[in-house]
Structure formats: structure tokens, C-alpha cells
Amino acid sequence: MDLSTLLFLVLSFLIVVFSAAVVILPNPIYAALSLAVTMISLGFMYFLLQAYFIAGVQLIVYAGAVMVLFVMVLMLFDLRKEIAAFSGGKFAGLLKILCGLFFSGALVLAIRQGVIALNVSPGEPTPAEQIEMVKSLAMRLFTQYVLAFEALGILLLVVAVGVVAVARSRGGTHASHN
Amino acid sequence: MPAITSAVGAVTIVTLNHYLALSGVVFAIGMVAVLIRRNVIVMLMGIELMLNAVNLAMVAFAHYRQDVSGNILAFFVMTVAAAEAGVGLGLAVNIFKRFKEVNIKSFEHLKG
Known part of the structure; x- marks a missing residue:
């Protein structure tokens, strides 16, 4: 083994x-x-x-x-x-x-x-080949899949705004009930 | 097909099938977590387990097919999972603020 x-x-x-x-x-x-x-x-x-x-x-x-x-x-x-x-x-x-x-x-x-x-x-793989693999992944990510990558950035922005809108406390920091 | 056996002297080669079987088992465990737990946060943990199982399957395919696209897809899944965890935990905080508990049955009272 x-x-x-x-x-x-x-x-x-x-x-x-x-x-x-x-x-x-x-x-x-x-x-x-x-x-x-x-x-x-x-x-x-x-x-x-x-x-x-x-x-x-x-x-x-x-x-x-x-x-x-x-x-x-x-x-x-x-x-x-x-x-x-x-x-x-x-x-x-x-x-x-x-x-x-x-x-x-x-x-x-x-x-x-x-x-x-x-x-x-x-x-x-040797260390040089390992670096080459990461490099090829980055090449694919920023050429073939660049549209999905940018859409993901927009998704993260929307989610950040949405989470703040969902989780904010209404009526100041010490609101008891609304 | 070579399989991992406990027999002495058996040929032990890890194939794609082993990774896929592990992925299936982890997915089922995550599904059971979502089904039988009532705590919203533990249910979210079950969803994370399922997403991780799918990631494992995709990375294993990428490795055994020598195709880097599976890795990129796993990367996308990770990002979306992080966003999903953020939204889910925000909802859990909202539930806890109103009902002082994080039980799944409180979701039906949440509106507006």
C-alpha cells in the first residue's frame, strides 16, 4: 500500500x-x-x-x-x-x-x-509542473470562463447588499420591538 | 475493477470510483442533516456538506480526466456557497431576533 x-x-x-x-x-x-x-x-x-x-x-x-x-x-x-x-x-x-x-x-x-x-x-508532478497546473487553471479562468467570473463578482456584491438589508435592525440600534 | 480490500496482499489502487463513492456518502449525510435537524444553522451546515460532496466529485473528475474545467467549476461552487451561507445566516439572525430561537418552524411566521 x-x-x-x-x-x-x-x-x-x-x-x-x-x-x-x-x-x-x-x-x-x-x-x-x-x-x-x-x-x-x-x-x-x-x-x-x-x-x-x-x-x-x-x-x-x-x-x-x-x-x-x-x-x-x-x-x-x-x-x-x-x-x-x-x-x-x-x-x-x-x-x-x-x-x-x-x-x-x-x-x-x-x-x-x-x-x-x-x-x-x-x-x-514535479513542483514546476504544479506551478504550470495552477497557471493553466488561471488562464482558463480569465479567458474561457471570464463572463461567469464577472457574474460571480456581481452576485457577491448583490448578496452583500441583500444580507445587510435582511439582517439590519429596524429603528436604531436599541429597538426592542417593531 | 480494482478495489480497496482488507485482504492481505491485495492490489490497492485508488480509482475515480472510490472518490465518487465517498462523495455520494458525504452527500447523503448532508441530506440527512437537513432532514432530521431542526436548528436552522445545523441545516445550513448540512447544505454546506452537500456542496462539498459535489465539489469533491468534480475535482476527482478533473483529476482523472486531466481536464482543469472541473476545478474551475468547484471554485465557482465554493464562491456561491459562501454567498449562500451569508444569506442563510442573515435570515437565522433575523429569526432569532424575533422569536428567540433558531427553529425551522419559525420560518413560517417570517414576513416583510
Whole structure:
């Protein structure tokens, strides 16, 4: 067993366990912590897949910015009395979990049956080749996909304005009820 | 098709199928999180899990097909996911300010 296989096994174990912990743990802070571990493991998996730019963006944007946003909003709330963290009765909950198990089983079965095993696993690239890969990604991003890139910038601007409009408190900073 | 087995001496090669299976499992876990949790923030975490699973599938395809377009698509998905998390958490703050809880059933009273 070579190193990349071992890394894949360890990382996939971490990802599955901690993403399951997001569902199971009733305290949202622990769920956020598990989600952060999942994001970091996914970032290392992108390194394994030789997507170096995406791995960096994953670590900065997801494990950094988005997780900070989640934890900060959780800190705003008083979640000591978290009543009914899970929905529905016993039967409905069981049905939902069975739905999830069936769905994942069907997906994995379909992937096993499929013939999409592309076995063109390339060798380990040298550092010069790694830089070349990031460069080719940037070339594609700013030529072929430049319109989508600019649209994404407009989307972010609109979302920033919209979030401020949604979350602002009406009638000053100390408004009690409106 | 070579598979990872625990048998001693078996050939262990990680193929695209392994990455796709992992992606499917993570997607299902995120779906269960959205289905069975009532806390709006944990439901948003489930959505993030699903988006990450799709990203993993796209990056794996990009790697095994030697096509960088999958990486660019994953980059776009990440940006949109960050924006979506911002909007969702803004709504959660709004709900908490009115109802002093972040339960999903409070959404039906939110208007204007």
C-alpha cells in the first residue's frame, strides 16, 4: 500500500466520521467544530487530487471564512436551552435516516456497477509542473470562463447588499420591538 | 475493477470510483442533516456538506480526466456557497431576533 492510498483511506475515514458527527451531535458548537474538521480533511484530499489552487481556496474560504461566520452567528445566540434539536417523532426520524442510508447505498452501488473507472492515474508532478497546473487553471479562468467570473463578482456584491438589508435592525440600534 | 480490500496482499489502487463513492456518502449525510435537524444553522451546515460532496466529485473528475474545467467549476461552487451561507445566516439572525430561537418552524411566521 503506497502513501497516497493510505492518505486516501485516513482522510475518507475522517471525512465520513466527522460529517456524521455534524448530524449526530446535539450541540451546534460541536457540530460546527466537526464541520471544520471535515472541511480541512477535504482540503487535504484536494491536495491528494493535485488540485492545489482549489485546496488552498478550500482551506481559506471554507475552513476559514465560512466556519468563522457559522461560529460567530452561533455565539450570538443563546443556545443553552436547545429544545428539540431533532425533528418529528421516532417513526418519521427513522424513516428519514433510512432514506439517507438507502440513497447512499444506491449511489455507491450505482458507482460500483458503472464503468466510469478512468484509470489514467498520472504520476506525481514535479513542483514546476504544479506551478504550470495552477497557471493553466488561471488562464482558463480569465479567458474561457471570464463572463461567469464577472457574474460571480456581481452576485457577491448583490448578496452583500441583500444580507445587510435582511439582517439590519429596524429603528436604531436599541429597538426592542417593531 | 480494482478495489480497496482488507485482504492481505491485495492490489490497492485508488480509482475515480472510490472518490465518487465517498462523495455520494458525504452527500447523503448532508441530506440527512437537513432532514432530521431542526436548528436552522445545523441545516445550513448540512447544505454546506452537500456542496462539498459535489465539489469533491468534480475535482476527482478533473483529476482523472486531466481536464482543469472541473476545478474551475468547484471554485465557482465554493464562491456561491459562501454567498449562500451569508444569506442563510442573515435570515437565522433575523429569526432569532424575533422569536428567540433558531427553529425551522419559525420560518413560517417570517414576513416583510
